Structures are given as C-alpha cells and as structure tokens.
Amino acid sequence: MNFRSSVFLVAALLATPASAAGTNADVVRNLASRVGPIVGAASACQAIDQGRVQAIVDKFREVIREASTGGSDRDELTRVFNGYVADGRNRVGAAQTDCNAAGRQLAELERSLGQSAPSQTATSLAGVIAPSAAVAATAPTATLPPPATSNVQGVTANEIRFGIAAPFSGASKELGRQMKMGIEAAFNRANDGGGIGGRSLRLFSADDGYEPARTLDAMKQLYEKDKVFGFIGNVGTPTSAVAMPFALQRRTLFYGAFTGANILRNDPPDRYVFNYRASYAEETDTVVRYLVKLRRLQPRDIAVFAQQDAYGDAGFSGVAKAFRSLGLADTSIVRFNYKRNTVDVDEAVNQLRAMKNPPKAIVMVATYRAAAKFIEKTRDLYPSMLYTNVSFVGSTELSDELMLLGPRYASGVIVTQVVPAVGGYSSAVLEYKGAMEKYFPGEAPSYVSFEGYIAANVLVQALRRVGNQVDTEAVIDTLENMRDIDLGLGAKLGFGRAEHQASHKIWGTALDERGKYQAIELE
Incomplete structure (x- = not known):
C-alpha cells in the first residue's frame, strides 16, 4: 500500500462504525510508520518551523483517539507513533538524514495529506491530520495560533x-x-x-x-x-x-x-x-574497580573523604558496595568527614596523619572548596597520593581552586563524569x-x-x-x-x-598540570 492510499484508507475507516476499530488501529500503525519518521526528523531541525511539525503531531493524536476503543489501545498507538518519531529524530542526530531532506519530506507530507482524503467526508483524515489549505500553501513560514489557555498549573497560553x-x-x-x-x-x-x-x-x-x-x-x-x-x-x-x-x-x-x-x-x-x-554507586563502583584492577591497589590502600550528611553517606555506601561486589571486606574502610558548607577539614587531616599505614588513594565525596582544601593540606605530606572525586564535586570549580594553589596540587586529580569531556x-x-x-x-x-x-x-x-x-x-x-x-x-x-x-555511562577524566581535564580509561 503506498503512502497516499493509506491516508485515504484511514480517512474512510474513521467514518465507519466502531466495530471496525481494530482495522482502524492497524492502518493507523501503518500510517505512523510513514508519518512518524518525517515529523521526527523535522522536529530535530531548528531551521524548520516547529509549528508545522506540531500541527501534524497534534492532529495525528486526534486520529489515534478516534481509532482507539479504549485507553490501552490509545496508549499502545501513541507509543508506536512516538517510537517512529524518535527514530526520525535519531536519524538526524546520527547524520543519516540532513535537514534539507527533512524539510522536503515534511512539505511533501503536508501536500499529500492535504490532497489525499475525500473533501466531502467531514471525518476524513484531511480534516483531522492535515494543516489547513492556507497553512499548506504557506508552509515555509506558517505558524500556529497561540495555544489555548490551560488549567494546568504552570502551563499558560504563552x-x-x-x-x-x-x-x-x-x-x-x-x-x-x-x-x-x-x-x-x-x-x-x-x-x-x-x-x-x-x-x-x-x-x-x-x-x-x-x-x-x-x-x-x-x-x-x-x-x-x-x-x-x-x-x-x-x-x-x-x-x-x-x-x-x-x-x-x-x-x-x-x-x-x-x-x-x-x-x-x-x-x-x-x-x-x-x-x-548515573548514580554515585555507579561512579564509586567504577573508580574502586579502577584503583584495584588498573592501579593494583590493595583494599587497605583505599580510604574515603566525605561530606558528613546524606551526600557523603551515599558515596561511602557506593564504595562499600563496590568492595563487596569485588569479593572484598567492607568493614575496614576508613572514612574521613567534614561538615557541609564548610572547608573545615582539619579533623580529617589529623586522622589521616595519625594512621600508621596511611592509604594510597582517597575517594572523595565532597564539594569543590572542601575537596581543594583537603588536597592542599595533604599533598605535601603524601606526594604520591591518588585523589579521586565524584562528579558532584563541581569539576571546573575544583580545577580553578587547585590551580590557584599551583599546578602540583591539580596534576593527576581524578574526577568521574556523567557527561563527556567539555574539552572535546x-x-x-x-x-x-x-x-x-x-x-x-x-x-x-x-x-x-x-x-x-x-x-x-x-x-x-x-x-x-x-x-x-x-x-x-x-x-x-x-x-x-x-x-x-x-x-x-x-x-x-x-x-x-x-x-x-x-x-548509566561514566567517563573518566584527570587534571593535568595546566588544570585541564584529560580523558582517562577507567577499565
């Protein structure tokens, strides 16, 4: 069945009794596979007036409602249509479709929909899905009228x-x-x-x-x-x-x-x-595996410096879980604390200095100023110490703080990220x-x-x-x-x-002596 004939068939079926609704739904699925990718690709292109795209999307949802026998049918058809729309957007994102082609396909869709359905049928698909003849004639510059006022909080006409x-x-x-x-x-x-x-x-x-x-x-x-x-x-x-x-x-x-x-x-x-x-558990799991498997550290060589609240608790729990997943005991993990919204790290530093066998790596669950202060006060005491941080630390701000102290404080500091390197x-x-x-x-x-x-x-x-x-x-x-x-x-x-x-993706980065983050492999 070609595109234009499928449009015509849906228009006819929508005018039939409800007993034919099952057939209607099948044809709407077919039409979704044709319309969805086109509007999806067009919606990914800034140069294309999104009012044109939205007009078709809104009307297609009306078609779905008319072709559905109940809420479950409507939800299923909506999922099908949304999936095809997503496919269209992804093709633009993956450079499989360019925006010029998307614009041509959208214009062809508008023309086809405007011409295919029988004009004498009040419930035809042209009346339900197509933009008006005036809109279609001025497609490159067409805009929708302002949306109706909504009674939903936070959603107005504008x-x-x-x-x-x-x-x-x-x-x-x-x-x-x-x-x-x-x-x-x-x-x-x-x-x-x-x-x-x-x-x-x-x-x-x-x-x-x-x-x-x-x-x-x-x-x-x-x-x-x-x-x-x-x-x-x-x-x-x-x-x-x-x-x-x-x-x-x-x-x-x-x-x-x-x-x-x-x-x-x-x-x-x-x-x-x-x-x-990604979660803190995923970040800390990744960094513990990195320290144990790639840096060859023993469990006793890893300690935690954490904010003394739910944030620090979440990070510490992630480290403990990572130990258990590796078959390691988590009962002996040392935790150094500091108070939220302060840079008072002296107690943590003193606890570290008192250790007979100090750790070789610190997993930090802190914010940028406290993390920088802790590194400042321990870097000279333990020149070979590995410092790692979870992404919440504020990576750019941590770099700025450390570079104010000097390149040796920044160099080698690791931060796990939940987005790719901003220098890429x-x-x-x-x-x-x-x-x-x-x-x-x-x-x-x-x-x-x-x-x-x-x-x-x-x-x-x-x-x-x-x-x-x-x-x-x-x-x-x-x-x-x-x-x-x-x-x-x-x-x-x-x-x-x-x-x-x-x-669930974790990216690894480490600061160099210039305070710039470089990508590192964590596994």
Missing part, C-alpha cells in the same frame, strides 16, 4: 514554568549557578526554535543555600508563589531528601536533580521522579558550547552546566512529543516511552516504566 531549588549563595553557590545556566541555555535554544507548541519555557529559581532546613521554603516559593509546572535540576542530596517528598505529595514532576543518590532511585521508581545522570569536539559538546556562547557570552564551559543542558534537552524532547495538551501525567507517560535518545554523547539515553534514569 509559557510553561519550571522551578529549580539550589544553592545561589554560600560555599556551593557555583553549583547552583552553573546548573541553572545549563538548563536556561537549553530552554532558550528551544524557545528560539518555536518553544513547545508556541509556548516558551521559563525557569524560576529559589535559593536554599544547600541547606535542607531552607529547602522546604524554596520549594513552597516555587510551587505556591511562582506556580511552576514541575521541578528541574535541584542541586544536592540532603536538599533533595526534602524537596522530592514535597513534589511527590503534589504529584509534580521532579526531574534531573543534580545528585546521584539512591534516595531518588527507588525500585520500582517513583512515578514522578526522573534522573538524567563531539556534536553534543559543540552544540552546548554554541548555546553557551549565544546565551551566556563570556561564561566558560563547565561540567555542571553541561549536565544541566543535556538533562534539559531530554525534557524538551519529551515536551515536544506531548504536544499542546501539556499535563504532568502526559509528560510522564511520554518520558517512560522514550528509548535510544541520541544527543551525540557517545551513549544512548532512555527511560522506561521501570527505568527512570536516562544514563
């Missing part, structure tokens, strides 16, 4: 509001600032491409100072005063332990938090919680840098802002797939059906009903 609760003051304020910048860079880029069905994405922020005692007020400000639709990029483990229950109680999206703690990774996952990044030339890195240069000129690339940018881009894809009828349940259903997302990272991303973490 914008979709998200909130971030993070430290914008105090010792860890750079983590909040960088995460916010990365998200806003992705949002601004999406807005320049037409937004979400004509709506702009807007980010509201509230400062909790990386103190759990302040987090509840920050969340209330965002939800009750700023009226946000959902939360994205909240920073920290102890603060997320307060923020996440707040979002869950209100059945509100809690997405892409800047933490790898297991409290956000329940099994089965909490419906409203989605993570972009992958398509994802180049796109991120281009966005930062455009929207935040003068700001240097940062691992934290890069993570925020990637996480926000995945959310943008989900919102575009949802269409104009944005609500929390629709966004979650869409996220759970996103598979094999290729953003040019070198690793595919994806979610599922039992998988609310998009990435």
